[in-house]
Amino acid sequence: MSPPFDATITTPQDAWEDKRVADLHPEAWANPKPADRYQLVIIGAGSAGVAAAELAIAMGLKVALIERHFIGGTCLNTGCVPSKALIRTARLYADMRNAARYGAKVDHIEVDFTAVMDRVRRIRSHLSGGSSVRHMAKLGVDMFFGNVRFAGDDTLMVNELTLRFGKALIATGTRPHIPDVPGLREAGFLTNATVFNLTELPKRLLVIGGGPVGCELAQAFRQLGSKVTIVQDKPLFLEREERDAAQILSDAFGRDGIEVRLNTTATAVRAENGAKQVDLISADYKSTIEVDAILTGVGRVPNVQGLDLEKAGIKYDAIKGITVDDFLLTSNPRVYAAGDVCLQDQYTDTAAASARIVVNNAFMRGRMRLSELVIPWCTYTDPEIAHVGLYVREANLMGIPIKTFTVPMHQIDRAVTDSEEGGFVKIHVREGTDTILGATIVARHAGEMINEITLAMVAKIGLTTLARVIHAYPTQAEAIREAAKAYGRTRITARLRARLQKWLARTT
Incomplete structure (x- = not known):
């Protein structure tokens, strides 16, 4: 053997x-x-x-x-x-x-x-x-x-x-945290500490864990030609991120041909004839898959x-x-x-x-x-998912009134010309103000784009100022300015619009 x-x-x-x-x-x-x-x-x-x-x-x-x-x-x-x-x-x-x-x-x-x-x-x-x-x-x-x-x-x-x-x-x-799966150590497994030592592409790869490391490497190996399955013991992957962001990535995984098994746990591993047999359980359903390598990405x-x-x-x-x-x-x-x-x-x-x-x-x-500290982060999948500051759920738990401005990437010229329309820019502000509390960006270059919002938060620059910032055209970062402009339009109330119409009627 x-x-x-x-x-x-x-x-x-x-x-x-x-x-x-x-x-x-x-x-x-x-x-x-x-x-x-x-x-x-x-x-x-x-x-x-x-x-x-x-x-x-x-x-x-x-x-x-x-x-x-x-x-x-x-x-x-x-x-x-x-x-x-x-x-x-x-x-x-x-x-x-x-x-x-x-x-x-x-x-x-x-x-x-x-x-x-x-x-x-x-x-x-x-x-x-x-x-x-x-x-x-x-x-x-x-x-x-x-x-x-x-x-x-x-x-x-x-x-x-x-x-x-x-x-x-x-x-x-x-x-790396090593999951306590019977037979895993005996059969052999990879972590981020060893996966970059590979010189041969595994034809079939099982990734245990749906966090950032697991998602990034699962997609990369799939794009390189491995048949990849992700097993996540929770009902969601990237559970920290907003659900619409994770859903876009889920769609991308489906497009790439990655099989994602949620609410599923690996219960045993055994090596047979040069391959690994992995027993899985989801609710009451039991199954076994055969893979050539197992990558663990379940935290540190x-x-x-x-x-x-x-x-x-x-x-x-x-x-x-x-x-x-x-x-x-x-x-x-x-x-x-x-x-x-x-x-x-x-x-x-x-x-x-x-x-x-x-x-x-x-x-x-x-x-x-x-x-x-104002801390941004990014999961480097395709598309990338970047975030800084508060999520809506966190603001709600803290009793902070919040309003969100969202711009889909398919409305941004450069995203369209790049054929990278999947994603969005979502900016959260304290309701009634232009103070930025947080943001999520899903885009091909979200990790680069989130830095502008992080700078704005550190420098206490609100959406009013961001709306006045001229962005190079065409760039995908224009989505940030569009979100800021959307905030600006909310400042034009019905009362202000009526007063403006009366003034124009007198002057024209």
């Missing part, structure tokens, strides 16, 4: 991987001799840790940065960078298959999956230079690799080295184990992560936390922003609050 498809998947050893390792965790690296005392010690060299180190060094602080695996964390190594590189190529193949829609003709399409993944590794390797150990050392950061644990309220151990600190930042991030868990947090008096929860207040301070007044290990909104830029809050509060007597 042949081994499971993904039982022995490791990172391919090539020039790109050699460079990434040399940049992010060189094998011959020797940890420096620790200083007598560091003003700031950072545990974890992901997005939050690197951002904190760069800002602290710029302020003239003595900084140590500790990493167990690779500098750059999930985003660079197993998250944002490789996934978006894969998605870009997958979209290209999807567009080629839809060439007739654009008045073009493609006679033959052949997916070279080896070349696709080679490009992913090449891009990841190229971007690793910006966070390399050489870069950190050049800045003046003392870079340590190894296992780390607290030995007291102001002391850490890295392997056998002792580091004392005035302040510390925990930025250890998260790791914080990296808090093995740190001996109890010795430093730091409160934490194995599921929710490090306990922090609105200033990101832990129960130890010397220790802060930032990034995914303590945040509900687990996004790269949010992690970096939270790290800068920590450095400001710890060393500049700042009182910056996590709750003051």
Whole structure:
């Protein structure tokens, strides 16, 4: 019997991987001799840790940065960078298959999956230079690799080295949650930490989980040629998003040929003849499907184990992560936390922003609050789904009167010329005002478009001002201005219209 498809998947050893390792965790690296005392010690060299180190060094602080695996964390190594590189190529193949829609003709399409993944590794390797150990050392950061644990309220151990600190930042991030499905580990499975090591396209792929990671990778692999099934144990996928947004994506999945099974749970997995038999149950209906690979995308868990947090008096929860207040301070007044290990909104830029809050509060007597951040996010499917601020349901629960202005993308000239009419721009304001409370955008480039609304919210710019902003024509972002103009039309009341008509009658 042949081994499971993904039982022995490791990172391919090539020039790109050699460079990434040399940049992010060189094998011959020797940890420096620790200083007598560091003003700031950072545990974890992901997005939050690197951002904190760069800002602290710029302020003239003595900084140590500790990493167990690779500098750059999930985003660079197993998250944002490789996934978006894969998605870009997958979209290209999807567009080629839809060439007739654009008045073009493609006679033959052949997916070279080896070349696709080679490009992913090449891009990841190229971007690793910006966070390399050489870069950190050049800045003046003392870079340590190894296992780390607290030995007291102001002391850490890295392997056998002792580091004392005035302040510390925990930025250890998260790791994939592995569902407790009997036989899954024995049969073999993929997570975001291993899926980018593939060099062979699985013909049949089961994705367990209908969250952002599961949806993004399910669609990408389908566009590359895999037969894909999504199993979600809830009645909805992307359950956080507004239902009309998720419905548009559901329609896109149907168009792409992705099978989505909601209210369905995987109950057992077994390897047979080189394939995987997966038992499913939905209500009282039981079925079995055969696949070549299983990708789990059912959330993440914080990296808090093995740190001996109890010795430093730091409160934490194995599921929710490090306990922090609105200033990101832990129960130890010397220790802060930032990034995914303590945040509900687990996004790269949010992690970096939270790290800068920590450095400001710890060393500049700042009182910056996590709750003051305006955080956008995007699920990079096709179309993309982006959001910022409040949802209608949240405003209703908070007793905030809200009014929504929606513009379908099929009313926007550039969306029509691009044959990308599916989607909308939806902006929520406090009723009776032009104050923006939140927005959802579903469009091919929603992740780019949401930034304009985020800026408006941070700068407290209302829809009245947005309506006066001239947008380059034709662009899909014009939908934002159209929504703002729709608000403006509501300001023209019947009474104002009657007064205007009387004035015009006297003057014409």
